[in-house]
Amino acid sequence: MFTYVKLTQNGITQLYYVQVEIKAGKIILTDVSGLQSKVLLAEDICELDWQVFDEYYGGRRFSFGKGEMSCQVYEAGLAVIDYLYQQLQVAV
Numbered sequence: 001m002f003t004y005v006k007l008t009q010n011g012i013t014q015l016y017y018v019q020v021e022i023k024a025g026k027i028i029l030t031d032v033s034g035l036q037s038k039v040l041l042a043e044d045i046c047e048l049d050w051q052v053f054d055e056y057y058g059g060r061r062f063s064f065g066k067g068e069m070s071c072q073v074y075e076a077g078l079a080v081i082d083y084l085y086q087q088l089q090v091a092v
Helices: 080-091
Strands: 002-009 012-023 026-031 038-044 050-056 059-066 069-074
Touching: 012 080, 050 080, 059 080, 069 080
Parallel strands: none
Antiparallel strands: 002 012, 002 069, 012 026, 026 038, 050 059, 059 069
């Protein structure tokens, strides 16, 4: 699924357009802007410190974090947050 995320690591916050996937118990964010895609984040779901589903300006959002890293996945289509919700229940 393709959507927008805000990723904060080491005190630096950046916005990305990514492909988000759940594979083998990991959440994988791949930056798909530009000519070459690169993996921004690949974290084991069971090692995340926190996960939250909430609403943000009328759209649904999924947020998670581990240590100093935090990420917000915004709803850019109707199925993005539903996909994450269903896949996270299976993976955890």
